Amino acid sequence: MAVNSFETLKKVIEENSQAGEFYRAVHEWTVTAVEEDPLQExxxxxxxQHLRYMYTIQNLYTGRPxxxxxxxxxxxxxxxxxNLQVNVFRGLFDLRKKILAGEKIFLDEDFSREILRWLYENEAFSANQYNGNNGLNDYQFLLDMFNKRHKDRITQGQENKIWALLQYSVKPFVRDHPALG
Ligand SMILES: [Zn+2]
Structure with a gap:
């Protein structure tokens, strides 16, 4: 990164933060959205210039994006x-791209623990009769399945439940989410 770009970055962040010093001010920020510019403009x-993936960050104190x-x-x-948040948004972006293209998505390939947590925190799993009226149960189920070391021990019933959650909760939520491209 060119020296003057870094100086500009520091200045912009410091001007938009409560803390006046860059490395303290960075803790005031969270990633809230990703967009892709296929032309890299x-x-x-x-x-x-020439960014392909463009992230929006938001100040936690002022709410200013x-x-x-x-x-x-x-x-x-x-x-x-x-950096973790950027990875989560990039993962979600790629997931959405596959969904829009009608490609198959897989719990073990297209997700991470952090992506599952993001989905839960953003209320992708709404309360319904299948999860005892608590979306937390769906999140914990998917996390348990994701964490299983021996995937061949996932039963057919569990496979069916994973498929149903991806199909009916995750897919529409990610496809229609305004922060993902
Ligand atoms: Zn930059």
Whole structure:
């Protein structure tokens, strides 16, 4: 990253944060959305051009969003939490792309623990008669299945339940979510 891009990034973040110093200010931010520019014409707040994946970040104190920021620039925040969030949004973006293309999605290939947690926290699993009126049960079930070391021990009944949750809860939620592209 060019020195003046980093200076611009620092300045923009400091100007939009409560804390005046960059490395303290970075903790005020969370990733809230991702978009793709297939022509790679996106521009970062630091002035860097030709972004393909453009992230929106939001200040936790002021609620003010800032767009766009490139994934490489997020790395300059040196925040493992923000880097994780970028990975989650990128994973969700790729998942949505497969759903829109009508491709099959798989719990063990297209998800991560963090993606499942994001889905739960964003209320992808609504309460219904199948989960005892508590979406937490669906989240915990999928997490248990994801964490299983021996996938061949997943029963047919569990396979059916995974399929139903992906089909009827996850797919429409991710497909229609406004923050995912
Ligand atoms: Zn940048």
């Amino acid at each position: 996106g521009e970062c707040v630091c002035g860097q 800032l767009e766009y920021i490139g994934s490489k620039c997020v790395e300059h925040f040196q925040s493992s939490e923000l």
